[in-house]
Amino acid sequence: MGRSPSLRRAFLxxxxxxxILVLALVAALVVTVVRLSTLSAQYRRALDGxxxxxxxxxxxxxxxxxxxxxxxxxxxxxxxxxxxxxxxxAQWLDFARQxxxxxxxxxxxxxxxxxxxxxxxxVLSAAPGTRRVRxxxxxxxxxxxxxxxxxxxxxxxQVIDDAVSWTRxxxxxxxxxxxxxxxxxxxxxxxxxxxxxxxxxxxxxxxAAQAKDHTVRVPVAGPTEFQAxxxxxxxxxxxxxxRRAQQLAFLSGVAHDLRNPLTALRAAAQLSExxxxxxxxxxxxxxxxxxxxxxxxxxDDLLDVGRLEAGQFELRLxxxxxxxxxxxxxxxxxxxxxxxxxxxxxxxxxxxxxFDPTRIAQVLANVVSNGIKYAPEGGxxxxxxxxxxxWAVIEVQDRGLGIPPEERAFVFEPFRRSTxxxxxxxxxxxxxxxxxxxxxxxxxxxxxxxxxxEGSTFRIRLPLGRSAEGR
Numbered sequence: 252m253g254r255s256p257s258l259r260r261a262f263l264x265x266x267x268x269x270x271i272l273v274l275a276l277v278a279a280l281v282v283t284v285v286r287l288s289t290l291s292a293q294y295r296r297a298l299d300g301x302x303x304x305x306x307x308x309x310x311x312x313x314x315x316x317x318x319x320x321x322x323x324x325x326x327x328x329x330x331x332x333x334x335x336x337x338x339x340x341a342q343w344l345d346f347a348r349q350x351x352x353x354x355x356x357x358x359x360x361x362x363x364x365x366x367x368x369x370x371x372x373x374v375l376s377a378a379p380g381t382r383r384v385r386x387x388x389x390x391x392x393x394x395x396x397x398x399x400x401x402x403x404x405x406x407x408x409q410v411i412d413d414a415v416s417w418t419r420x421x422x423x424x425x426x427x428x429x430x431x432x433x434x435x436x437x438x439x440x441x442x443x444x445x446x447x448x449x450x451x452x453x454x455x456x457x458x459a460a461q462a463k464d465h466t467v468r469v470p471v472a473g474p475t476e477f478q479a480x481x482x483x484x485x486x487x488x489x490x491x492x493x494r495r496a497q498q499l500a501f502l503s504g505v506a507h508d509l510r511n512p513l514t515a516l517r518a519a520a521q522l523s524e525x526x527x528x529x530x531x532x533x534x535x536x537x538x539x540x541x542x543x544x545x546x547x548x549x550x551d552d553l554l555d556v557g558r559l560e561a562g563q564f565e566l567r568l569x570x571x572x573x574x575x576x577x578x579x580x581x582x583x584x585x586x587x588x589x590x591x592x593x594x595x596x597x598x599x600x601x602x603x604x605x606f607d608p609t610r611i612a613q614v615l616a617n618v619v620s621n622g623i624k625y626a627p628e629g630g631x632x633x634x635x636x637x638x639x640x641x642w643a644v645i646e647v648q649d650r651g652l653g654i655p656p657e658e659r660a661f662v663f664e665p666f667r668r669s670t671x672x673x674x675x676x677x678x679x680x681x682x683x684x685x686x687x688x689x690x691x692x693x694x695x696x697x698x699x700x701x702x703x704x705e706g707s708t709f710r711i712r713l714p715l716g717r718s719a720e721g722r
Contacts, residue, residue: 257476261442261474276427280421283417283424294407294410299346300399300406314337347360347364348360362395362399363392366391367392454469457470469484506550510550517543521540541587573713577597581619584619587620591623594631598636607693613686614690622709623649633647638715649708652704653702653703654699662699694713
């Protein structure tokens with residue numbers, strides 16, 4: 252048990268691993284996004300530098316050309332174009348000076364700036380007609396502009412290459428995250444199934460089996476927490492079984508002790524019945540005999556519970572017509588109460604099956620007597636027999652108090668009595684428990700439907716015999 256996994260440790264380990272994986276992927280993606288954002292800003296600056304270089308080159312060329320034409324012609328329009336071009340050249344030079352640049356780009360721009368300023372001072376600022384543009388001055392400025400453009404283009408290409416690389420890194424980590432999620436899902440599902448779901452299913456099945464057979468114990472397996480639950484449940488079941496064994500042993504002893512005086516009391520009542528001289532005396536003796544028979548049935552139930560729980564009873568199975576047992580039970584209880592009418596409905600054809608007539612008669616007696624007891628206001632008790640597929644079905648319907656919903660789960664448990672309006676009805680709560688055990692021993696089932704204030708219907712199903720099934 253000590254070597255078994257613990258849910259707490261398993262979830263702690265799993266949570267730690269998943270947390271580390273998630274944090275690593277998030278950190279990698281954050282770094283990648285930050286780097287891509289930085290490269291995007293660098294690329295934007297490279298584009299600004301490229302545009303500034305082109306604008307400087309264009310403005311320089313237009314200023315030089317319009318200055319020369321104004322010197323040759325003196326026309327005002329060339330002067331206006333010259334002034335506009337020089338102002339634009341100054342504007343883009345200022346813009347380029349403010350751009351963040353790499354050391355190589357800064358050196359290249361410094362040369363372009365110096366050449367352009369010299370050209371502006373020596374040529375563009377001179378009076379028209381006093382100095383003409385020299386080809387080498389223009390070529391030098393153009394060469395510096397082209398060199399600055401080359402540096403900017405080279406840096407832009409490098410930024411693009413870095414962005415592509417980091418994009419691949421981002422795609423890799425994203426794919427890694429998807430792969431990790433795809434792999435972790437079945438792993439977590441398998442982990443949850445083996446460590447939690449399957450132990451719960453085994454525990455539930457064990458509890459369901461234990462509810463049907465008190466000797467069954469739930470499995471002590473799985474994580475330590477489930478093992479502890481299983482061990483506690485088994486310990487509780489052992490304690491309940493020990494208490495029940497003590498209770499049944501006591502009741503069996505009491506039943507044996509009651510058997511002899513009840514036998515003597517019945518013999519005395521029968522003797523009194525033979526000596527009775529008046530109708531009143533005979534009615535009194537008959538009442539005594541009914542109570543003695545009721546006490547004998549109670550003693551029989553007590554003894555049967557002990558034998559059933561200990562597995563010390565045998566069924567004497569014979570193939571017979573089930574109608575006979577049902578008819579005898581109805582006849583037995585037909586005059587048991589003056590305010591109840593036991594009505595019997597039997598099919599025309601025999602309902603043959605293998606059963607123990609004595610035990611099935613005991614089952615029917617318990618159910619019919621309950622129908623009478625739990626209908627204190629009287630009314631009919633219907634006993635119906637029919638076939639349904641491969642089953643023989645016996646229904647006993649009363650118009651009594653009904654069973655409250657909160658008590659229906661415990662109807663077939665021994666020593667469980669109603670805590671409602673039926674609390675004062677005599678009995679110890681053994682009849683239906685014995686009936687269910689006997690029906691199950693025949694391979695059948697017993698169930699019921701009930702509505703408070705309207706009555707209950709108990710339904711007994713017994714498998715049909717070969718002759719019945721072959722019809």
